[in-house]
Amino acid sequence: MSQSPPAPAPRSVLRTATEADIPRMEALITRSGIGLSKGFYSDEQAAAVTHHVFGVDSQLVADGTYFIIEREGEAVACGGWSKRATLFGGDRTKSGPDPLLDPATQPGRIRAFFVDPAVPRQGLGSMLMRHCEAEAVAQGFQALELAATMPGVPLYLASGFEVTEDFELSLPGGIQLPLSRMRKRIA
16 A cells, blocks of 8 residues: 655745735734743733734834745744834834834844744744845844744744843733843844
């Protein structure tokens, strides 16, 4: 009895996110924030950061620096980079202007990487990272920095980032969330 060959892996398509993608990305971010935090954060911490901090930063979408990865039409990952000062957080955490960075003297930002918990560790985060680094280099940035949640630290370390500072974010309800500021030279 011969066995059938395995089905080919679904093709991943990375493209620039549009305003029309925001609802799908918000749903993906919620699934990812809760699902991939297990083992890194308590249920309370995961729920608090997902509710109060995580979300799409529509400025990245407007700037054309936020990306979505789809498989068979389904959003399976999103993330981006920024030429603006905000280090982390979605629209609900921002107040006031978000000034442009000087690529000659300031690092660009890696922002809001999220992978669907149904397809973890399949290279989607790495695909986003390579794309974002290439885009930032093309815009003249020489370094990147980010604020990493604990579930993201392994990806960022594997991508060549180094921890420069560990800190805690205070969230409503007295919840403290450990984060790491990380940095990488890219040019």
